[in-house]
Amino acid sequence: MTEKETNLARPGVQNGTALLMEGRVVEGSQALAEALALSRGESAELWNDWAVGQLMLAERGFRRALEKEPTHEQAAANLGVLLFSIGKYEEATGFLERPLVGTSGAVRGHIRMLLGLCGRRGKEQLTPVDDREAILRQVQVILEEYFLRRNRSDAVVTPAGYDPHVEAQPAWIEETLRNGTIHDEDYLVFGAFQDPDSTILDIGAHFGYSAASIWS
């Protein structure tokens, strides 16, 4: 890229960047794209600025999608990943948590990893599972905030429009059955009922552990 081309592109870059900073994402992205064209696509800096503009456009698009459909899990996941990538860990956590239950396999693993990293990079909140007392204190504080002080802030409750799909997860039950996990040995007495036409009602628990225990 010649100095002349750089000088031609520079106003467009400055204009585009300024527009992005003002939140005028569409115009800013357009200005950067034009500057990129003037530079004939040979400036790494311009490509970088253009890509940042695309990220901002994407963020806007994902937020728009969630305004229209708050339970859109893919949009929530994508926005969470994007926010994570630009260092907005606390906000990313809220979006990454939404699709977690509805996903599986590698995608789920990736989201869980990002959630863990959000905690660590955000406020050093990640607590080792063996530090039982520390976890208990944190959980107790949130419970007290909710039930005693009526705190309904994001630090205490899930985001508005959040639908966690708390019904039993088939994959979890299958794993429990495979491992022969018994949640509570009292459930085992139901195993005496072997008539295939009979029914056992499981009223209340919707996590699936009791059914899994009975049939393990």
Next chain:
Amino acid sequence: MLNGYGIGALATANASPALSCLAQNVVNHLEKHCKGQAFSSFRIHAFDAPVARLDDQLDAGGFRVPTDKIVGMKIDTEGYEGQVIAGCPKLLAMQRPLVLCEAGHTNASVCQLLKAGYVYARRENRQLKIVLGPTAGVNGFFLHPDRAQEYRRIGLLKG
């Protein structure tokens, strides 16, 4: 929500739950079911749960399993076990299923089962034994004497 997971089994329908017990349950859950995970987040998710009487639900149909031979009921409704029992007198009278209540024998609200002819039972390994008084376990078993012979035949009842 624990580390982004819905831990529905730890839901409470009580506006003033025992917070220390609830906190213990959450940590137990993390240790038992989230092996290898650190603790990253815990949030409360409030939701409205539709409530209906069990007898009405059974009368209305729509179950994906047969409901004409209900042999057992496990009730774990976070302190509202007695309300479940109060909502199914017809089921208890007609089918007399074995009942396990998480509230245990000492919870007065579930002991209305005794008025329906049920008796206390306790577990011994994979079997039950009829006992005269309440046991101190977390779960309470209640069985109807009319079913005793059948329970003995299938190896469920001792003595």
